[in-house]
Amino acid sequence: MAPGASSMLVRAARRALASSAATGGGAWRVCIVGSGPAGFYTADALLKGSPDVRVDILDRLPVPFGLVRYGVAPDHPEVKNVTERFTGIARDARVRFAGNVRVADGAGLTVSVDELRARYDAVVLACGADGDRALRLPGEGLRGVSSAREFVAWYSGHPDCARAGWDLSRHDTAIVIGQGNVALDVARVLTKRPAELASTDIASEALAALERSAIRRVIVTGRRGPLQAAFTTKELRELSKLDGVRLSVLLGCNADAGSHGTADDEGGALSERALAALSGEADRPRRRQAELLRKLWLESVGGGGVARQFEREIVLAFHMQPVGFEPAGVDAGARAGNGGEVAGELGAVRFERTQLSPDGRSAVGTGEYERTPCGYAFRSIGYLPSALPGVPFDARRSLVPSAHGRVLGSADAAAMPLPGLYCSGWYKRGPSGVVLSNIGDGAETAAAILADRAAGTLGARAGTDGAARGGLDAEGDGSLRALLAGRGVRPVDFAGWERIDRHEREAGAASGKRLRKVVAVEDMLRLAREADD
Amino acid sequence: MAASARNVAACVRPLLLRAAARGYRATQAVRHGDDHGDRESAADVPFTIVDRAGKAHAVTAKAGDNLMYFAHKLQAENPAIVIEGACEASLACSTCHVILSSQHFDVLDEPSEQEDDMLDMAPCLSATSRLSCQIVLKPELAGMTVSLPKFTRNFYVDGHVPEPH
Numbered sequence A: 001m002a003p004g005a006s007s008m009l010v011r012a013a014r015r016a017l018a019s020s021a022a023t024g025g026g027a028w029r030v031c032i033v034g035s036g037p038a039g040f041y042t043a044d045a046l047l048k049g050s051p052d053v054r055v056d057i058l059d060r061l062p063v064p065f066g067l068v069r070y071g072v073a074p075d076h077p078e079v080k081n082v083t084e085r086f087t088g089i090a091r092d093a094r095v096r097f098a099g100n101v102r103v104a105d106g107a108g109l110t111v112s113v114d115e116l117r118a119r120y121d122a123v124v125l126a127c128g129a130d131g132d133r134a135l136r137l138p139g140e141g142l143r144g145v146s147s148a149r150e151f152v153a154w155y156s157g158h159p160d161c162a163r164a165g166w167d168l169s170r171h172d173t174a175i176v177i178g179q180g181n182v183a184l185d186v187a188r189v190l191t192k193r194p195a196e197l198a199s200t201d202i203a204s205e206a207l208a209a210l211e212r213s214a215i216r217r218v219i220v221t222g223r224r225g226p227l228q229a230a231f232t233t234k235e236l237r238e239l240s241k242l243d244g245v246r247l248s249v250l251l252g253c254n255a256d257a258g259s260h261g262t263a264d265d266e267g268g269a270l271s272e273r274a275l276a277a278l279s280g281e282a283d284r285p286r287r288r289q290a291e292l293l294r295k296l297w298l299e300s301v302g303g304g305g306v307a308r309q310f311e312r313e314i315v316l317a318f319h320m321q322p323v324g325f326e327p328a329g330v331d332a333g334a335r336a337g338n339g340g341e342v343a344g345e346l347g348a349v350r351f352e353r354t355q356l357s358p359d360g361r362s363a364v365g366t367g368e369y370e371r372t373p374c375g376y377a378f379r380s381i382g383y384l385p386s387a388l389p390g391v392p393f394d395a396r397r398s399l400v401p402s403a404h405g406r407v408l409g410s411a412d413a414a415a416m417p418l419p420g421l422y423c424s425g426w427y428k429r430g431p432s433g434v435v436l437s438n439i440g441d442g443a444e445t446a447a448a449i450l451a452d453r454a455a456g457t458l459g460a461r462a463g464t465d466g467a468a469r470g471g472l473d474a475e476g477d478g479s480l481r482a483l484l485a486g487r488g489v490r491p492v493d494f495a496g497w498e499r500i501d502r503h504e505r506e507a508g509a510a511s512g513k514r515l516r517k518v519v520a521v522e523d524m525l526r527l528a529r530e531a532d533d
Numbered sequence B: 001m002a003a004s005a006r007n008v009a010a011c012v013r014p015l016l017l018r019a020a021a022r023g024y025r026a027t028q029a030v031r032h033g034d035d036h037g038d039r040e041s042a043a044d045v046p047f048t049i050v051d052r053a054g055k056a057h058a059v060t061a062k063a064g065d066n067l068m069y070f071a072h073k074l075q076a077e078n079p080a081i082v083i084e085g086a087c088e089a090s091l092a093c094s095t096c097h098v099i100l101s102s103q104h105f106d107v108l109d110e111p112s113e114q115e116d117d118m119l120d121m122a123p124c125l126s127a128t129s130r131l132s133c134q135i136v137l138k139p140e141l142a143g144m145t146v147s148l149p150k151f152t153r154n155f156y157v158d159g160h161v162p163e164p165h
């Protein structure tokens, strides 16, 4: 054995001893920041992998479950059934939940990542993606231009967006920029009959705004062609079956003029021949999606499909790259010369028509422009993880640099993992994928932690002075519990959340809703404490 | 669709992963075959479950059992048999995805359009993939092999490309 290796082993053994002495028995502690799917699935894999682990799960909100509560659409309650699983995990005797604890720089009512690292053997950042990708186009600041993320948060009753408010009664056309599932969620919520949303857990204020909505047409635009769209077949099929809503598929033609084009205009993206080429086994999802799009497109151009009465229309328009937002009430001459910042209310979105690059990966502008009048535009081009103080951040990719769930010291290819610091879910891989994606992801991060523990390289806690130790249930002065108490932070435990939950269900039952969400943080805190005050 | 028409795809094809990575969504609850009344008198259905590490487990269910809920009952004694079932059999998650032996796949009725839409988001989709929450066991399925896809082990090592939502 190399001389260095033996002393490393001795150090590892000493560290293992120190940590078991500090917590009694073989218990070791992991702190997970974020109680969305990634947080819970990482906890689950840790609990399965180690009988003596203790897991504390923190969230900045008093309520758990992240985007399952505040992203998954209100009319998709089945997707939210996964909270039953998470509740089972939270009730494991080895798990503690503390809501209303924000991880930031340690000032005010927050706690820092370094403070957590000093108290836990491992810290897992599973705090999702709560920022917006911007288009950086002229006129993006106009009234009427907003992000799908904020709109979703608002109709989901997220405390951060409670006051945002959308007056949907002023214009008849909305444009959604982007063609992922979030874009289709927004289009669906904007066009579905409000009566069909009334029994869901949609925020009451949003429901009222939808009842007053003047929107008749929602145009969902993508830069690339129908075969590159990011939505899934499931979500598309649902749009095509909405009562009272017509779904039109446009292949790269003027959405405003309502012309539909032919599949052959677009190099035959949806032609029989193109579909036949998708015959390989691995192409199955794309082929089924292309078949559905072709069917919908044929119906749009009038070749088949049943004539239906409709109140509203959703248009899927491809090959449209937005280049700017124009204010209402500006004449064409003034528009042409205006490249700078504009104020006022949105009147139209300007698009450049595109073609696919030969490799099909990107959209290339054709130099042809068009202008689509609208009163609302929703950017739906991605959520962004935010940087946390004390944690390296790759600003270019808007991601924490990591490998297999281990946070690396920098974005450098040769960077080493930071001992005891991990990430999971959207915070680790960016904002894509389904709830399911977080299972494999949580398993990978947990496997890295368990392997590092076995190798004795966790080490963050043992590296600091012995006073700073222990989590939410520890008595010592150096514990997280003591730290939070000293700062005046009042965590909400899982029983507190269950009181909020019970209240929401009862209030929902009383008003014919699945549940009626409490929106204000102060109200959540009051309900959570009703029993212990 | 007959199993023979679709060749079994190698697990962890980047394309499928990407399809899974960009998906999500749902519709109404479909739950059948769970805890039916006369379970005791029903015929035995012996079959094999291959866990995510590739180990085979011989098990015996009853005709009429729902495959996913039956597997959940096994998990207490056999922790390697993990089928998630995140949406409680509502066809909204595809976490209950399994791969069947092809002759037994053909014994079952074709999956619904809704199930196929969900399967299209499942990692490791193969020609004989099904959602186990939609399968009610019957005597003709005796001897089948139910493999749990290995996505938890190599989902992220093999060419996963995040795409904006």
Ligand SMILES: Cc1cc2nc3c(=O)[nH]c(=O)nc-3n(C[C@H](O)[C@H](O)[C@H](O)COP(=O)(O)OP(=O)(O)OC[C@H]3O[C@@H](n4cnc5c(N)ncnc54)[C@H](O)[C@@H]3O)c2cc1C
Binding pocket: A033, A034, A035, A036, A037, A038, A039, A058, A059, A060, A061, A064, A065, A066, A067, A068, A071, A072, A073, A076, A079, A101, A102, A103, A104, A126, A127, A128, A129, A130, A152, A182, A185, A383, A424, A425, A426, A427, A432, A433, A434, A435, A436, A437, A438, B023, B024, B025, B026
């Ligand atoms: C609009 C929308 C609809 C979706 N619909 C579906 C669907 O129908 N089906 C499906 O399978 N998937 C859906 N998804 C995807 C799914 O929601 C995500 O895959 C999943 O939620 C990601 O999990 P996460 O735990 O990484 O992040 P999140 O769910 O975002 O959880 C992060 C948690 O961390 C907390 N947090 C953040 N910052 C801090 C901090 N500084 N300190 C403490 N806590 C913090 C947050 O409050 C939050 O609770 C949807 C996503 C969106 C955006």
Ligand code: FES
Binding pocket: B084, B085, B086, B087, B088, B089, B090, B091, B092, B093, B094, B095, B096, B118, B131, B132, B133, B134
């Ligand atoms: S349990 Fe969700 S689809 Fe089967």
